[in-house]
Amino acid sequence: MKLKISLIALILATLLCHAQDWKTYPYTPPGSLVIFSADEGRHTGEPVEWWYTSGHFIGETSGKEYSYMLTYFYYPVSVSIFNFEGFRILNITDEATGAFYQETKPILTYSTLSTTGLDIVANLFPSGSEYWRNKLDGSSNPLPFNYEISASSSIASINFELDTTKRPLILDGDGYFEQGLSNYTYYYSQTSNTLTGSLTLNGDTENVTGSAWIDRQYGDFNPFTGEKYEWFSLQLDNGTDLNLWNVFTADRMIPNDPKYKILAAYVDESNQYTISDFEIERLEYFFTPDNLKSYSKKWRLTSVSKNIDLIITSNHTTSEVDITELSFRFFEGSVNIEGTIDGVNVQGVGFAELLHAYEHPDLSISSPNGGIYNAAVPISWNLNNPDDGRPLTYDLEYSIDNQNSFNVIAQDIAETSFLWSNPSISEGDDVWFKVIGTSIDGTLISEEISSASSSVSLSIADFNPNGVKLYPNPVSNELTLEFNNAIENLKLEIIDVRGRVLFSDETKQTSLKKINVSAFPQGVYFIRIYSESVEDFLRFVKK
Structure with missing residues (x-):
């Protein structure tokens, strides 16, 4: 019911928008490198390009709520003996049941792929032809920002007309920015479009009305081979629309850099902005039915500078896309939004596209691990697969009965070390340690037990088997570490x-x-x- 209320409010808000001075061809947004309608067409100098639309609609006969995503990729690739010019993805989701109707097909050729406007005719493999193009007026001239789409799978067919009702959102002001380690992209969004037309599903056809989002991206940023990301389109009932990305490095980090963090917002017809000072906190995760992939499914989006605090929740966990020809899987599905902007309650609908997958934590105990456990020194462990999208807390346990039972030392530890004060063990005990790492919701979890027991020493004297010299101790300003030999890759x-x-x-x-x-x-x-050659814990006093 909450989704239906949000969707109806969004449709009404879309219908209330009026044509503006920008709704003409040619149109160049102030300060932008993007020109309409030329940049709605194919850019022959760019290696990767895609035309994307998603949205929500209601069947006029059934009253059912649906979401959809349709994308045409220009991405020439050879598979076996075939040469394809790209791929088409068509998804339909029944929002009440979560039933997901997904089909991905290679595009054998684009028989029409205009370079001056939006006119696509895609010939699918092994058969079928679809189009996405500008509607025409009585003189066969393109109607600015009005489109017609016809696409079909073995289960579903859509025939939509889209009419853009808000000024295009130009990311980063001019529509061009660097993305990830070494790539660039041109990017704009048409965040609000009325949707009318028909849906045929399992042989039943009905008229539909709703709201759609259009995305255009072209450059050398390649979602199939490049860095993984999480992307969101959010349409809020206060009229604000958000387009935001987190791009992950190869080692699963999200640098605090506009190349990896970008949020663009349409506020109203005279106000847009792009920022990178925002945070996305992952609150929940899930595994696909085959347990081969894990994605996030609930997020908190905050920005202090823009006073944003939103909870974004996937409506379903069934919406995984599989491009078998490329052995490429990702999640694409509808989301629901609740929260505040400038302290005012908002709600809305949107989409999440998730290419970044998560792993169970990979842990190893570094100290102690055999030998002597000096109770004056912290117990420490390593997280071998850190991920900025998967913060962990740790539980630490010990055993003095050869791992037959473990007792809790501490829980919900945020760091990868812990000083056990007043340990409930005795001098000379053989102790084993266990560390358990857990995501915020408990979905991603693993544990590690020290590979050997350690003999307990309750002495507070420094234990320094490698002969590392540390001075002065106590220290006021500068601490010196001196090693017997040169140490490589010292941490x-x-x-x-x-x-x-x-x-x-x-x-x-x-x-x-x-x-x-x-x-x-x-x-x-x-x-x-x-x-690789030295591992020590040394104690010093700052005076």
């Missing part, structure tokens, strides 16, 4: 008594390392030293 962490990592550093090769600790408050600290 350092300074940890406080609560287990928080306050400083980290990496050095390719050194036998002498100096660290400025003058800004640290007075107290006891631990320095963790690890490389």
Whole structure:
């Protein structure tokens, strides 16, 4: 019911929009590199290009709510003995049941692919022809920002007319930006379009009305071979529309950089903006039925500068697209939005496109792991597959009965180390440690037990089997580490008594390392030293 209320409100808001001075060809938004209708067509100098539309509609006879996504890719590729010019994806989702009707087909040829406007005729493999093009007036001239679409799968057919009702959203102001490590893209969105037409599903045809989103992207950013991402289109009932991305590096990080974080907003006919000072917190995850992929499914979007606080929730977990010819899978499905902008309640609908998949955490206990457990030194572990989209908390447990049972030391630890104060074990006990890493919702989880027991030493004396010299101790300003030999790929962490990592550093090769600790408050600290040849925890006092 909540989705229906949001969808009806969105349709009404779309219908209330009026034609503006921009609704003409040619049209160049102020300060933009994008020209309509020329940039609605194919760009022969760009290697990858796609035409995307998604939306929500209601059947006039059945009253059922549906969402859809249709995309035409220009992406020449050879598969076996065939040469294809691209791919077409058509998805229909029954929003009440989650039934997902998905078909992806190679495009054998584009018999029409205009370079001066939107006129696509795609010949599918092995058969079928579809189109997406401008509607024409009585003189056969293109009607600006009015389109007709006809596409069919073995189960569903859509025949839609789309009429853009808001000024196009030009990302980053001029429609061009760098994306990811070394790519570029031209990008604009038509965030609000009335949708009318018909849907045929399982042989039954009915008229439909709704609202649609159109995206255009062209350049060398390649979703099939490039960095993975999470993308959202959000249409809110206060008239604001948002287009936002998180792009992940190859090692699953999201740098605080506009190349990896971009949010563009249509506010009204005279106000658009693009920012990168926003955060997306993943709140829930799910696995596909075959357990081969895990995606996020609930998010919190916040921006302090724009006073945004929204909860975005996938309506279903069934909407995974599979392009078998490329062995390429991703999630694409409708979302529901609730929250506030400038303190005012808003709700809405949208879409999420998720190419970034998540893994269970891969953990290893680094200290202690055999040998001596010095109770004055923190217990530490490594997360070997960190992911900025999957923050973890850790539970730490111990066993002194050869792993027959484990007892809790601490729970919900945010760091990868913990100082066990007043341990309930005895001098000389053989102790095993277990660390359990868990995502916020418990979907992504794993545990690791130390590979060998450690003999307990409750002495507070420093334990330094590698002979690393640390001086002066206590220290006021500069701490020096001196090694017997040059150490390669040295990593350092300074940890406080609560287990928080306050400083980290990496050095390719050194036998002498100096660290400025003058800004640290007075107290006891631990320095963790690890490389392929050395691993130590040393204790020092800041005076």
